[in-house]
Amino acid sequence: MSTHDATTAPPAAGEANYLNCSHGFRSWFFTLDHKRIGVMYLASILSFFLLGGILALLIRTELLTPTRTLMSADDYNKVFTLHGAIMIFLFIIPGIPAALGNFVLPLMLGAKDVALPRLNLASYHLYLVGALIAVLSIVQGGVDAGWTFYAPYSTTTNTAVVTLTFGVFVLGFSSVFTGLNFIVTMHKMRPAGMGWFDMPLMLWALYATSIIQVLATPILGITMVLLIVERVMGIGIFDPALGGDPVLYQHFFWFYSHPAVYIMILPAMGIISEVVSVFSRKHIFGYRAIAYSSIAIAAFSFLVWGHHMFTSGQSELMNMIFSALTFSVSIPSAVKMFNWLSTMYKGSIRFDTPMIYALSFMFLFGIGGLTGLFLGSLATDVHLHDTYFVVAHFHYVMFGGTVIAFLAGLHYWWPKMFGRMYDEKWGRISAIIISVGFNITFFTQFVMGSQGMPRRYYAYVDKFEPYHVISSLGSYLMAAGFFMTAWYLVKSLYRGRPAPANPWGGGSLEWQAASPPVMHNFTDEPVGGDPYDYSNQAYDPALGGYVLRKTEVSDR
Amino acid sequence: MILSGLVNTLSVRGAGVPFLATGDGTFWLPVRASEAAGTVDNLFYFIFWISLFFFTLLMALLAIFAVRYRRRREGEEPEPSPSHNLAVEVVWTAIPVLLVAAIFWFGFQAYVDMSTPPLDAYQIQVTGQKWKWTFTYPNGYVDELLHVPADRPVQLVMTSQDVIHSLSIPAFRIKRDLVPGRYSKAWFTAVRPGDYDLYCAEYCGTQHSSMLSTVKVLPPEEFDAWLREHSDILSGLTPVEGGERVYNVLGCKQCHTLDGAAGVGPTFRNLFGSERSFKGGGRALADENYVRNSVLDPQSQVVQGFEPVMPTFKGRIKDQEITALIAFLKSLSEHAPREEAPAAVGP
Numbered sequence: 001m002s003t004h005d006a007t008t009a010p011p012a013a014g015e016a017n018y019l020n021c022s023h024g025f026r027s028w029f030f031t032l033d034h035k036r037i038g039v040m041y042l043a044s045i046l047s048f049f050l051l052g053g054i055l056a057l058l059i060r061t062e063l064l065t066p067t068r069t070l071m072s073a074d075d076y077n078k079v080f081t082l083h084g085a086i087m088i089f090l091f092i093i094p095g096i097p098a099a100l101g102n103f104v105l106p107l108m109l110g111a112k113d114v115a116l117p118r119l120n121l122a123s124y125h126l127y128l129v130g131a132l133i134a135v136l137s138i139v140q141g142g143v144d145a146g147w148t149f150y151a152p153y154s155t156t157t158n159t160a161v162v163t164l165t166f167g168v169f170v171l172g173f174s175s176v177f178t179g180l181n182f183i184v185t186m187h188k189m190r191p192a193g194m195g196w197f198d199m200p201l202m203l204w205a206l207y208a209t210s211i212i213q214v215l216a217t218p219i220l221g222i223t224m225v226l227l228i229v230e231r232v233m234g235i236g237i238f239d240p241a242l243g244g245d246p247v248l249y250q251h252f253f254w255f256y257s258h259p260a261v262y263i264m265i266l267p268a269m270g271i272i273s274e275v276v277s278v279f280s281r282k283h284i285f286g287y288r289a290i291a292y293s294s295i296a297i298a299a300f301s302f303l304v305w306g307h308h309m310f311t312s313g314q315s316e317l318m319n320m321i322f323s324a325l326t327f328s329v330s331i332p333s334a335v336k337m338f339n340w341l342s343t344m345y346k347g348s349i350r351f352d353t354p355m356i357y358a359l360s361f362m363f364l365f366g367i368g369g370l371t372g373l374f375l376g377s378l379a380t381d382v383h384l385h386d387t388y389f390v391v392a393h394f395h396y397v398m399f400g401g402t403v404i405a406f407l408a409g410l411h412y413w414w415p416k417m418f419g420r421m422y423d424e425k426w427g428r429i430s431a432i433i434i435s436v437g438f439n440i441t442f443f444t445q446f447v448m449g450s451q452g453m454p455r456r457y458y459a460y461v462d463k464f465e466p467y468h469v470i471s472s473l474g475s476y477l478m479a480a481g482f483f484m485t486a487w488y489l490v491k492s493l494y495r496g497r498p499a500p501a502n503p504w505g506g507g508s509l510e511w512q513a514a515s516p517p518v519m520h521n522f523t524d525e526p527v528g529g530d531p532y533d534y535s536n537q538a539y540d541p542a543l544g545g546y547v548l549r550k551t552e553v554s555d556r
Numbered sequence: 557m558i559l560s561g562l563v564n565t566l567s568v569r570g571a572g573v574p575f576l577a578t579g580d581g582t583f584w585l586p587v588r589a590s591e592a593a594g595t596v597d598n599l600f601y602f603i604f605w606i607s608l609f610f611f612t613l614l615m616a617l618l619a620i621f622a623v624r625y626r627r628r629r630e631g632e633e634p635e636p637s638p639s640h641n642l643a644v645e646v647v648w649t650a651i652p653v654l655l656v657a658a659i660f661w662f663g664f665q666a667y668v669d670m671s672t673p674p675l676d677a678y679q680i681q682v683t684g685q686k687w688k689w690t691f692t693y694p695n696g697y698v699d700e701l702l703h704v705p706a707d708r709p710v711q712l713v714m715t716s717q718d719v720i721h722s723l724s725i726p727a728f729r730i731k732r733d734l735v736p737g738r739y740s741k742a743w744f745t746a747v748r749p750g751d752y753d754l755y756c757a758e759y760c761g762t763q764h765s766s767m768l769s770t771v772k773v774l775p776p777e778e779f780d781a782w783l784r785e786h787s788d789i790l791s792g793l794t795p796v797e798g799g800e801r802v803y804n805v806l807g808c809k810q811c812h813t814l815d816g817a818a819g820v821g822p823t824f825r826n827l828f829g830s831e832r833s834f835k836g837g838g839r840a841l842a843d844e845n846y847v848r849n850s851v852l853d854p855q856s857q858v859v860q861g862f863e864p865v866m867p868t869f870k871g872r873i874k875d876q877e878i879t880a881l882i883a884f885l886k887s888l889s890e891h892a893p894r895e896e897a898p899a900a901v902g903p
Contacts, residue, residue: 073762146759152736153719153760158863240737246720247735280625283639311722311757312733313740316671320664327656331649338648341614344621348634351626359618366614370607373656377603377663379596379670383729386722386757450584450600452726454757457765461753532639539631 017419017516032117033519037124038103039417042410045099048090048131055083057479060441060472067459076458077144078159082137084147085164089171090131092402093260096267097178097213098127100409101206103417105182107510107517108200110191110526115184123177126170134167136160146456148257151238151249155230162231165224172221175263179213182206193528200508200531201290205270208294212259212266212301220256223249247312254305262301264398265365266294268405269336272358275408276340278506279355280347283532286339293332300329310381319378326376333369337362352504353427357408360435364400368393371446386456389449392442400438407431407485414489415503419516420496421544426488433481440474500545507531512548589752589773590728591745595666597729603659670730673743677711680704684714684721684734685867687763688807689754697787698872700805702754702771704746705779711743717867722758725771731757746773762820763810790880799884802877806869814888821866822859828882829891833860847882 018035028036058079062069071079102120106113114120137143140160145153154161186207190199226237227249236242238249269290277284284290306314306322314322340362349355371393374380384390415421448467453460460468502511508531513522527548529536537546580587584604588594625634680702681692691702704710714723716734723742724731732742756767774782790798803809803824811820832846833839835858840846849857851873854866886892 073765077759077762077764144761150720150759156719157761240735246737280634281627282634282637286640286645288640289645311731313735313738316668319667323664323667324660327660330656331652334652335645335649337614341617341621342644343639344618344625346635346637347621347625348627348632349622349625351622359622362618363615366611370611373603373607373659374600377599377659379663379666379729380600380603381663382667382670382731383596383600383726385731386724387726447584451581452586452724452753452755454724454755454765456759459765461768534633541630 016518017514018519019418019516021519030121032113032121034102034106034113034117034120035417035517035519035521037120038099038101040124041094041102041127042099042417044127044131045091045094048086052083052087052091053479053482055079055086057475059083060475062458063460063468064472066462066465066468073458074144075142077146077456078142080456081143081146085134085143085168088147088260089168090134092264092398093171093175094127094178095264095402096271096406096409097182097206097209097263098123098174100271100406100413101182101202101267102178104413104510105185105203105206106189107416107513107521108203108508108531109185109189109194110509110522110528111185111189112520112522114181115188116181119177119181123174123181126177127174130167130169130171130174132167133170134164137164137167148253149227149249150253151227151230151246152240154227155238162228165227169221169224169228172217172224175213176217179210179217182210183214191528197288197291198528198530201273201284201287201294202267202270202508204291204294205266205273208298209263209266211295211298212263216256216259216263216302219252220260223252223256226252247309247314250309250312251305254308255302258305258308259298259301261394261398262297264402265333266297268361268402269294269333271405271409271412272340272361273336274506274508275354275358275412276343277532278412278504278534279352279358280344280349281505281534282343282347283530283534284339285342285345286335287532290336290339293335296332297329300325300332304329307376307381310378311385323376323378323381327373330369330372330376337366337369351428352411353422353424353431354408354412354504356428356431357404357411360431361401361404361408364396364404364435364438367443368396368400371396384449386454387449388445388453388455391455392445392449395442395445400442404435404438407434410489412504412506413510414492415499415515416510416513417516418493418496419499419514420492421499421503422492422496423488426484430481430484430488433484434478437474437476437478437481441471441478442474444471444474497544500540500543502537502547503545505534505537505539505546507534507537511546586726587748587752588727589746589748589750590725590730591747592666592670593727593729595669599659599662599666602662606655606659670743673711673741674709677709677743678705679711679713682712682714682723682734683717683872684723684756684767685717685807686719686761686810686865687756687767688810689723689756689767689769690805690807690872691769693783693787695783695787697783698805699786700807701769703779703782704771704773705776706746706749706773708776709743709745711741714740714742719760720758721756721760721767724755724757725752726755727752728771733758746771749773749775790876793880795880795883796887798877798880799882799887802873802881803884806873806877808881811866821862824885824888826889826891828885828889829893830889832857834858835860835862835864844882847885848878851878851881 018033031037062071062076137160140163143159143161143164145157145161186203229235230237236244238244238246240246273284273290304322304326306318307326310319374384375393411427444467448464453464499515501515509526512526536549538549540547585597588597679694683690689700690698692698714734716736718736721734722731723734728744730742730744732740734740750773752771754769754771756764793801813819813823814825816823816825827842830842831839832842852868852870854868855864858864
């Protein structure tokens with residue numbers, strides 16, 4: 001291990017780094033650099049988040065009045081289908097692993113890149129192809145089957161179902177390749193001295209996520225193929241007139257789509273573990289519990305898909321088993337919340353934007369997780385299934401959970417990725433606006449749902465109008481917060497203060513690379529150690545960040 | 557419209573905010589109109605209070621820690637403290653396990669009761685189709701509204717004609733999918749006379765959100781009287797009135813207008829006696845036999861410009877009813893031969 005002079009400054013901004021070391025479209029589009037691939041993914045998923053968000057605003061605007069506001073029923077049905085499909089398959093599933101994970105994983109391992117850089121590029125190209133095919137369905141007049149494509153509606157409706165499902169099929173490969181790459185990289189490219197339990201928890205999270213991606217996604221792929229075959233060839237897998245079973249489709253679909261939600265939340269939890277520890281300047285509490293709970297969540301996630309089908313006609317026995325198993329998944333998630341809270345206890349907490357998002361996460365995911373209890377319980381689920389209560393629940397966990405954590409991670413790693421600090425004041429203001437707007441939009445929907453308001457409704461009975469109006473106003477506030485965030489982040493790329501290597505005092509290895517890193521990541525071999533031990537760092541006011549204290553050669 | 561919705565929301569009428577006045581319901585839940593609703597609601601509130609307690613506790617700690625342990629100077633480091641504690645971690649795992657086990661158990665028990673109808677339940681058949689509910693009573697009477705007796709177990713035996721639908725009655729706390737090609741069941745005992753919303757709760761296309769009906773709970777004696785009176789769908793009505801009744805009750809009105817406007821299917825105005833052109837060629841005069849064929853085998857002759865989406869009514873419509881429908885269609889058409897009707901009902 002090398003010693004490290006505390007006064008050594010990282011390469012100054014503007015010197016050769018992964019962003020400026022080569023130019024031109026081909027140097028990006030055909031790059032093998034995990035950092036460039038991560039940035040391209042980031043740009044793509046944010047673009048689709050914008051598209052999905054606009055669709056959401058269209059939905060909320062249509063729902064301002066109980067009858068027609070802007071569009072016909074058919075158009076509304078297409079809008080909510082596209083909103084779901086884009087947000088899920090083009091934004092949130094690739095989301096954190098592809099945009100942030102690709103960037104930080106090799107850096108956290110002190111490595112130059114992932115194990116399989118060409119597979120990584122293939123993953124991105126497949127993502128683009130799948131996304132374009134999916135979006136092509138808009139040009140063909142849209143799809144009105146809901147992102148869940150339940151048969152027999154999806155097998156008989158006269159809309160561009162085949163195009164969209166084929167796009168989803170292609171996107172699945174992108175997801176599998178990313179997962180495979182991460183698993184191999186973590187097994188094979190940990191540096192000497194970094195055992196599994198020396199890894200930052202973000203990596204445990206990505207590992208658990210990758211297992212799910214590799215095992216579950218093929219099921220989705222095959223299910224989409226079966227749907228296409230049913231539509232095109234009329235074989236009768238899901239058609240009762242030909243001896244098929246429409247409910248079988250639901251089993252196939254949810255067998256993937258339930259584990260999929262853990263693809264969404266596990267990396268988010270990984271980010272929160274990092275951010276809460278760094279911004280409390282305290283070792284994460286319960287490291288092993290969090291690591292094991294990530295794997296436990298991944299394993300259990302495969303056993304609970306039937307809780308989406310409690311009213312489908314599934315047997316009472318199956319319903320009971322799925323309900324019991326569903327509650328078992330709630331425990332590891334609850335434990336993580338307690339661990340994060342305990343990390344803050346007796347810490348030294350700073351409320352930079354990433355931490356504000358992390359606190360918001362705990363609030364919003366807390367609500368999202370607890371409302372899952374109502375849905376896991378059979379008798380209450382019967383009443384709440386297919387109502388706005390479910391819509392509120394999943395937005396609290398996917399949006400209030402994953403997206404908020406994604407924003408935390410984006411702000412946390414932004415200086416590392418782009419070498420710039422964003423405007424902290426606007427960061428905090430936007431975080432608060434988004435969080436407040438979110439609660440207004442979606443808490444109202446819990447009440448609407450438990451009062452009986454069904455989901456996927458274009459028109460509704462008058463008594464629900466006030467709830468819808470409040471919810472829609474909240475969504476406009478949230479949108480404002482997002483536009484503000486986009487504005488100050490883009491602005492930081494041009495005018496942001498150059499970032500030091502370690503503005504926040506993170507202990508994982510990416511903070512020993514320059515901000516932004518050189519193409520091969522590290523100029524000096526990074527110094528290993530416990531990623532949550534902050535005692536070997538000192539704050540350097542001149543730099544505006546943290547540096548490693550001068551150390552003896554350690555025997556780590 | 558948007559403005560009035562805003563005003564509705566923001567104004568406070570009488571004792572409470574208007575949208576909380578959902579009949580005799582509470583802030584969270586609609587009125588309890590079935591026997592099972594009480595149990596379901598108790599479970600809901602059990603989960604609610606546990607959740608609220610722990611959420612408040614956690615958020616209070618969050619706020620307290622955020623304030624108490626905020627960094628006061630740049631570079632300030634915290635006091636060392638342990639990063640794990642087996643006893644604490646075991647306790648905070650065990651307590652949630654016990655609580656969720658309890659929630660699961662109560663939920664399962666209540667669900668088993670809701671899935672086990674008494675043997676003497678009054679059975680009503682339910683048919684769902686895009687986009688209409690049809691309820692068939694034991695004596696064969698068919699209605700678009702669900703009339704039920706109070707204080708008597710009622711079992712719904714349900715199937716779909718086309719795609720998956722779901723019958724939802726929030727006031728009864730019940731919901732069950734209707735699947736084509738099989739029967740599904742739900743049961744309840746209504747305890748409170750009145751009218752309650754019935755929704756379709758599984759997305760089924762264009763008019764999913766207008767696939768509504770009403771549950772009319774009648775005191776038992778009133779229910780018997782009502783059924784007796786209404787059993788003959790055509791009784792006391794002229795053929796034209798009877799045909800109009802068929803039009804309303806059996807679902808024709810979801811897709812066929814009477815005023816000439818375009819719908820999912822051709823308008824009934826001026827249909828009878830007109831010349832029809834079909835997809836794939838062929839033409840025919842819309843006479844009595846044409847009407848009968850359209851009702852019993854609609855896919856055999858689809859009018860040009862329309863999609864083949866009409867389901868067959870074979871087995872669901874009586875011959876007498878088709879005859880009445882024909883009379884109704886004639887009354888709507890200039891092309892029909894003028895007949896002397898005893899009670900003239902104009903188009």
